[in-house]
Amino acid sequence: MIVDLRSDTLTRPTAGMRAAMAAAEVGDDVFGEDPTVNRLQSRVAELLGKGSALFVPTGTMANLLAFLSQSRPGDTIVLSEDAHPYNYEAGNLAAVGGLMTRTIKGSLGQITRAEVEPYIVQTPDHHYSQTRIISVENTTNRGGGNIYSIETIRALRELADANRLKLHCDGARLFNAVVESNYTAADFAKHCDSICFCFSKGLGCPVGSILAGSRDLIDEAHRFRKMLGGGMRQAGILAAAANYALDHHTERLREDHRRAREFRKALEGLPGLSFPFQTPTNIVIFEVPDLMQFIGKVGGEGVLLIPMGPKRLRAVFHIDIDDAMLAHATKACRAALAG
Ligand SMILES: Cc1ncc(COP(=O)(O)O)c(C=O)c1O
Structure with missing residues (x-):
């Protein structure tokens, strides 16, 4: 049995998602004529309470467009x-x-x-790079899938306002935060000038992310997307997967969170193994004395993990991991530590 816990980007589209993709109505999105992309963008703008949204190939591009659209070369991003x-x-x-x-x-x-x-640097003195954007990540990848409190984000918003800064949220795993908190996606988005999330992670799509913000911001981002070669043609095939994921794959993220917690619980207390962070969502980060030996041993049992530092490992739970796989991974990790 292969249990691939390296990332939640490893998911493969389900039969239902593939059927939705195959049936997608499409047009040329560079002409703004793909009805499925247009539907997705309007839907997400509404979901996040923003003026507009833009479908892009990756989370990397979504972040970059947010930064490019709200800054000038020489500015500083705080993150x-x-x-x-x-x-x-x-x-x-x-x-x-x-x-x-x-x-x-x-x-x-x-x-x-x-x-x-x-x-924060805000000065008329031309020696300095001006701070322009504060960027937060929700949930945090290297921070073990932790969720921002609305109070923390609101306080950053106030700081941004007091200094005429922009606030961006890299919400690659925004829906992991949503299902595990009392907040909606719009609650998180309200405080941010720009916010993006990925369809290609826990939501189980093969490709795609989306950036939302004011109409003017998204108009600017659209120009930069073209400049970077991110204008896609019959992208409705991909947007159909994204629409399907919003319909069917958000609530089920709770199952990934439950499995992540169970995995952690089964390993807690084992000699030599420690957890630097809490595990509120789908990412379990833990430390072992000999990382390469541990990865080698569990890898021999088909359990794939990714290193996150000299002693630190990451296990990510996602739609392609079921309870039998969880049990197999847990057993392999316990055995690897036992010697
Ligand atoms: C927090 C976070 N932001 C952005 C990205 C980038 O997404 P992509 O791989 O689609 O470029 C990732 C990918 O893992 C991520 O974890």
Whole structure:
């Protein structure tokens, strides 16, 4: 049995999703004429309470478009040192946007008003790069799938307003946060100028992310998407998968969270193994004394995990992992630690 827990991007489209894709009504989206893309974009704009939304190939592009559309080269983006755009987006902020980053240590991959405030630069002195955007991640990937509280986001909004800054949310796993909290997607989005989420992670689609914001912001993002080669033609095939996921795959994220908790519970207390963070959603981060040996042993049993540091591992639960696979993974991890 192969139990691939490396990422929730490994999901394969279900039969229902494939049928929806096959049946999709399509047109040329670069002409704005794909009815399925248009329906998805309107639906998401409404869901998030924003003026407009733009379907894009990846979360990386959604973040980049948000940054490009709200800054000028030479500006600074403030974000957690664990943030995805800082760690894993190939330096695109610098290479494509000409942007500087000011990273904040934070905790659980999150940043607070008190942590960010001292690093804001707003001055007429032309020596300095001006702070332009604060970026948060919800849920946090390197922070173990942790969820921002609305209070923390609201306080960052107030800080942004007081300094004429923009607030962006990388909500790659926004619906994991939604189903596990008392907040709606719009509650989180309300405080942000721009917000994106991915269809290609827990929602189980093969491709796709979406960026939402004001009409003007999305108009600007649309120009940058074209510039970066992200204009897609009969993209309704992909948007149909996204629409299907919004209909069928959000509530089921709770099952991934339940399995992540059960996995953790089964490993808790084992000698040598520790958990640096809580596990509120689908990502379990844990530490073992000899990472390569552990990965090798569980890999021999078909259980695939990804390293997140010299001792740190990540297991991510998703739609392709069922209870039998959970039991197999748990057993393999326990046996690997036993010697
Ligand atoms: C928090 C977060 N943001 C952005 C992305 C980028 O998404 P993509 O791989 O679609 O570019 C990821 C991907 O894992 C992510 O975890």
